[in-house]
Amino acid sequence: MTQEPRAERIAKWLARSGVASRRDAERMIGEGRIRLNGQPVTHPATFVSDNDIVQVDGEPVAPPQRTRLWRYHKPDGLVTTHRDPEGRRTVFSAMPEDMPRVISVGRLDLNSEGLLLLTNDGALARRLELPSNGWLRRYRVRVFGVVDEARLAALAHGSVFDGVRYGPITAVLDSRKGDNAWLTVSLREGKNREIRKVMSGLNLHVSRLIRTSYGPFQLGVLPRGALEEVSPRVLRDQLPKAEESPAKPRTRAGGQSDRAPSGD
Template sequence: MTTRRPPRIAPDRPAPRGRRAARAAQPPRKPPAEPEADDGPQRIAKLLARAGVGSRRDVERMIEEGRIALHGETVAQPAPLLASLDGLTVDGNPVAKPVSTRLYRFHKPAGCLTAARDPKGRKTIYDMLPKGLPRLMPVGRLDYNTEGLLLLTNDGAFKRQLELPASGVERTYRARAFGDISQTQLEDLVEGITIDGIRYGKIDANLERRTGRNQWIELTLTEGKNREVRRVLEHLGLQVSRLIRTRYGEFSIAGLDTGQVEIVPRDALFQFRRRLEK
């Protein structure tokens, strides 16, 4: 007769403590969100934005200007639904299929426009970029005489996300200005300021150094209204002689010579986009 052994009962384990307890209490991490599917009809503006032609707003403006055609016929409205880019042209050129999102850092020099073309014939950033790059769009704008970091991307939706104040992406500038200003006056900008009926949001401003009546001021903000930094400092009685953007989000101008462009590594871009979505 065979005697069965009673099942072994594992002794009770002590409850985890400290970091182990904290990890055990956390819900399982969700995998990164999958990119939006390309299948199914989409509006022309959305298709072209994802193909890197521009943001949806840019595309709608191009349609108004009669620059977009479908099988040779000028597109009048951004609403028609299309399943593919077949037959779509911009300025007579076929639109290439979208590629994965890319981001570049560009050290914009003073004396060039953040625009594709200029009726006055002035130099634009596209005159400065090397050949062989994909179709790129600037994230925000830098004035003609403003220099520094300009991000460029081939993804219209990503561009728009980076530009929106709701995303909370910080931009940091250094301004050389002439006039009288105190740190207390600069700190008041943290509450925002209204100038000529235009409301400017929170600005974190700090006086870096002063020589006589000339000073360098660092300013960090999360919006990009037209000529915002210059207008705010001029409203405070300062004359801005030089303006440099040193940082956009977590990307800085460090290591870039004037006019140089450099791609952001894929891993750095992926991690940045994950943090941006939180």
């Protein structure tokens, strides 16, 4: 007897297929961008199986595969979104042709570079983005201006700039030459452009920002623009750490590039 394919809600199916987080998939349904077997999907409670044909913006979506994760050395000059209204080059347009559809874990803005995690599992991406997971994000930051080490140290207790409260940030002066200095900056949450805004509050202009690690995953010597898949063994070893502090999702409305700012 042939077993019927397992059916699940289409938003969850799309998340497992790497299209978007579940919340963003629901938004896309509301925008009329999803079709099931040629018909528009109007409700996120619609059920789908791997035998069905699902399209996003007219393009077919492959059924969910095993969870995969990649390290990518993002160059500056790329935006972390699938579609850019200004026509700028995106991270995803730089992927190899045989790359499955993936989404980013958080994001790095246009002028930021360094480690960007990519996955084909939207639910995993959302889980790894949550500040409650406690994963440390570390950056090398070049700033222009007069560095006050006492004010840097005070960031560890949290700060408020322009009416916005930021969580603890560890910022250490590594080197200084004239009005230019290199800092190592570490944080666990990540409001939109957080490092740039906090440094601006200290009268420092960020001229370069490089993410060097995200949780246990390191940029290391991965060349600029290079992509490397995390092995299944490492994935099994590290992912339980992201589940030690389960949290309720808090996805903002908006495009998938706005799911969870990276703090850059």
